[in-house]
Amino acid sequence: MKVKKLRLDQLLVEKGIVESRGKAKLLILSGQILIDDPRQFQTIKPGQLVPLDTRIRVKEPLRYVSRGGLKLEKALNEFPVNVAGKVAIDIGASTGGFTDCLLQYGVNFVYAIDVGYGQIAWQLRQNTQKVEVIERTNIRYLDPKLIVRQIDLAVIDVSFISLTKVLPKAISLLSSSSQIIALIKPQFEAGKELVSKGGVVRESSSHLFVIQKLQDTVEKLGWQMVALTHSPLRGPAGNVEFLAHFTVKQAERLAQIPIAEIVKQAHQKLLC
CATH class of the missing domain: 3.10.290.10 (RNA-binding S4 domain)
Incomplete structure (x- = not known):
């Protein structure tokens, strides 16, 4: 049978x-x-x-409404940033994993922005005292008048677009004391010649190139990369992802970030 x-x-x-x-x-x-x-x-x-x-x-219940929360959680635990009591903007909110994580870490208010509609988890949508959902909105064309609170932190998780096109607008919404945590998805940052079949960037040299290119971009915008880590989870297609912490460029020179070593650790942890 x-x-x-x-x-x-x-x-x-x-x-x-x-x-x-x-x-x-x-x-x-x-x-x-x-x-x-x-x-x-x-x-x-x-x-x-x-x-x-x-x-x-x-095994155990998820702590957040999506696995994105687990990615941001790692960054918040490793980066020198205290989000408690802050106002944040979540660019590319989707289901709301980043937003949920921020709230659980004590953020006071989140603007959750996404080009889609009806994706954010209901428990976040109905929490109007803590979350303002701005849907059907491409961050590059966001009307700044919609953001009435001063933003302390921007978190970014976008797809099908390079961070180099999103960061200028994000920075325009921030102050000199604000900070950015961005999820780096190599498949949307690398050239087509570096992306293999299935949309996966496999080579560590390509990951290194992508991160360094992004580092150069933010420096031209007057900001700097101050910390970097790899995501604890791979993307849906199997891509290794990274999280970067950016602040306004300071006069004093920071210690160099060991990008190559972090990329190596990511491959050992997630691909071996």
Whole structure:
């Protein structure tokens, strides 16, 4: 008798473990879902077909509405930045992982901006005392009059556009004491010749090139990269990502960031 199977993400919904396939995919990709196997519990893909009687184990609940929160969390823990009581702008908010993380770290208010519509998690959308959602808005064309509070911190997670095109507008909304934390996605920063089939930038030399190019860009804008780390998670296509911390350029010369070493650590941690 043929065993009836279902996609793992669908089965999570059927079993009532999560309320949507989107949340199921998030849990699976972040390594939170394990299924039984004759050999051991193993992590698999959202589209993997599994028997309906498959025993499922959830490692631990996600702390944020999306895995993006885990990426920003690493930056906030490693970078010399205190966000408690601050006002932030989340550029490329999407589901709201960065926004959620900021609020849990004590940020007082967040402007959540995205070109899409209806993506941000309901729990954030309804928190109008702490979050103002600005949708269907490309940051490059944002009317500054919509931002009535002084911004202390900008966090950026954008796709299908280079940070070099987003940073000038972001900086125009900030003051000399403001800070930026940006997620660097190499596939949107590198030239086509450096992106392999499937949209993945694989070579460490390409990652180094992308980061150094971004560093040069911010310096021309009067800012500087003061810290760098790799994301704890790879992007959906498998790309290694990085998080950078920027501030207005200071007179004193900072210690050089060991970019090559950080790229090497990222490859050892995420690709080996």
